[in-house]
Amino acid sequence: MKIAVCLKQVISPDAPLMVDERAGWIREAELPRETNEPDLYALELALTLKDTHNGEVTVVTVGSEHAAVTLRDALAKGADNAIHIVDSEAFAREPLQTARALANTIGAGGYDLILTGLQSTDFGHGQTGVMIAELLDLPHVSMVVETVLEQGRLRARSELEAGSNQWWDIPLPCVLTVQSGINRPRYAGVKGIMAAKKRPVRTMPFAEAHATPLTASLSCEAMVAPTARETIILLSGAAPDVAAQLAERLRAVLGH
Amino acid sequence: MPGTIVVVAEHTGRDIHPATWDAIALAQRLGPERLVAVMPGAEAVGLEAVFDARVHELWLAQHPRLVSYSAELYCLALQQVIDSLAPSWVIIPHTYQGRDFAPRLAARYGRSLIADCTAVVHDGAGLVFTRPLFQGRLNARVRAVGEMPHFITVQPGCYGQDYAKLENVALRVQRVTPRLDGVLIRAQGGPPQRAAHPSVDLTRAEAIVAVGRGIGSAANLEMARRLADLLGAELAASRPVCDEAWLPMERQIGSSGLTVTPKLYVAIGISGAIQHLAGMRGAGTIVAINKDANAPIFRVADIGVVGDLHEIVPALIQVLESRRDA
Numbered sequence: 001m002k003i004a005v006c007l008k009q010v011i012s013p014d015a016p017l018m019v020d021e022r023a024g025w026i027r028e029a030e031l032p033r034e035t036n037e038p039d040l041y042a043l044e045l046a047l048t049l050k051d052t053h054n055g056e057v058t059v060v061t062v063g064s065e066h067a068a069v070t071l072r073d074a075l076a077k078g079a080d081n082a083i084h085i086v087d088s089e090a091f092a093r094e095p096l097q098t099a100r101a102l103a104n105t106i107g108a109g110g111y112d113l114i115l116t117g118l119q120s121t122d123f124g125h126g127q128t129g130v131m132i133a134e135l136l137d138l139p140h141v142s143m144v145v146e147t148v149l150e151q152g153r154l155r156a157r158s159e160l161e162a163g164s165n166q167w168w169d170i171p172l173p174c175v176l177t178v179q180s181g182i183n184r185p186r187y188a189g190v191k192g193i194m195a196a197k198k199r200p201v202r203t204m205p206f207a208e209a210h211a212t213p214l215t216a217s218l219s220c221e222a223m224v225a226p227t228a229r230e231t232i233i234l235l236s237g238a239a240p241d242v243a244a245q246l247a248e249r250l251r252a253v254l255g256h
Numbered sequence: 257m258p259g260t261i262v263v264v265a266e267h268t269g270r271d272i273h274p275a276t277w278d279a280i281a282l283a284q285r286l287g288p289e290r291l292v293a294v295m296p297g298a299e300a301v302g303l304e305a306v307f308d309a310r311v312h313e314l315w316l317a318q319h320p321r322l323v324s325y326s327a328e329l330y331c332l333a334l335q336q337v338i339d340s341l342a343p344s345w346v347i348i349p350h351t352y353q354g355r356d357f358a359p360r361l362a363a364r365y366g367r368s369l370i371a372d373c374t375a376v377v378h379d380g381a382g383l384v385f386t387r388p389l390f391q392g393r394l395n396a397r398v399r400a401v402g403e404m405p406h407f408i409t410v411q412p413g414c415y416g417q418d419y420a421k422l423e424n425v426a427l428r429v430q431r432v433t434p435r436l437d438g439v440l441i442r443a444q445g446g447p448p449q450r451a452a453h454p455s456v457d458l459t460r461a462e463a464i465v466a467v468g469r470g471i472g473s474a475a476n477l478e479m480a481r482r483l484a485d486l487l488g489a490e491l492a493a494s495r496p497v498c499d500e501a502w503l504p505m506e507r508q509i510g511s512s513g514l515t516v517t518p519k520l521y522v523a524i525g526i527s528g529a530i531q532h533l534a535g536m537r538g539a540g541t542i543v544a545i546n547k548d549a550n551a552p553i554f555r556v557a558d559i560g561v562v563g564d565l566h567e568i569v570p571a572l573i574q575v576l577e578s579r580r581d582a
Contacts, residue, residue: 013391014548017393096362124371126372127369130327133360135363139443163450163512163513166447168443168445174443179512217400217407218400231558242571246568
């Protein structure tokens, strides 16, 4: 079984965000980066399927040169191959552009299963995985929380709203977008980390992967920090003072 | 001037999904000459009347194969309707269902979605949409460019019932039958299943103390539990806490969990990702304790404490205990 997993490197969700108005992006040079957390669940699902059913896992990313770390981490955890679509403008890509570069690259690989995280923690477009399915004319199931693979037939359970869910029968090859929290992503061992250093990473420029002229659907004009509600009552001071004020207000709300 | 705008109406067969009204409210703000709600499905009985004076037309795309939802069938059906209406905008609720089919549909037209929009304004030069970045820590202001139609998804709850009554508009209902016979559908869905019956019902709680990732560890839940006891509140959590299995999923608040409206909601170490806010912004009084002054939770909070929860919460417990003992 050949599995491709799309990974994205993002600015760490807790990093302080300062908007660089001229660049139309945040000042990211010094900020910590990490693999998009939702993608880690997709990677773990791929590695678990490989452990059970044999096969190979290829990880693919669209990102700047920094994103090589994300591929190395995945190789260290047990991925077999890595493809880096190198793109210094990755932060400015629209979902369809990223999806097209990924679909063109993955489409030629003969994969049985293509996995992505549900969405990224930076842009949160939540479109790339489903668009890859459309571009490759493959079926998809989104927000997958459980999979069963038997005799070449895949069943995937998708999460619905308000705690409901639904099972899907889906033939291979197909695309699944994976909901967060469905497994416990493994850590890389020392042996894996050492082995990963020797593995080749295939690189290609974004323009080559995308192959066709870029078309745009949206233009981001500004990024602004949302403001707190104007009517918010902010309590400040030392912890005991704040606690006393807060206790008073809680009592008023609850009436006891 | 936008000519025709299509809004995809989501329904369960019995009810219209409330996010449909957010999408209609946003669509109305684009100033359409012709606002068309499109409802794919089988016989959606008696749902037509609620669209009166909210849209100009309701198109019921009916076919036996649309009885249960499938992204592949929805895309085929909607594509046929869009091609015949030639709209300038297609507006879709950013629900689980919308997120499942809208990217496929937009990609079919060579378009990206402007996803999860929370507002739209005219600024003289055109329409500017607001959408969250970094899970709500920043907002992007975005314009649609390129070929029409533009595809927009709308965050549930952003406009609520804040749509206009269209004056002098008699709803025109149009039934269309998409060509779906003989189409090969690959992903086959079973019936939707309800979650196992929960052992607690947080939707009836008068007060809720909810913890987020900022709590740090399962051991720290003890102080949140103590605070909840002192307030007569139920303990709940945001998704990451339940993903870590520190609390059971049945106590998860947000779009993938419960929607609650208690009198008091105390959010401890919860940054306020959109998915969480969707489940609690209807609470009476929202108290937020968080070390990050820019956390989105402070946008919905009535009372805010910017500080270290590991100092504030124990101090609060101490005050409440001494009150009780006095």
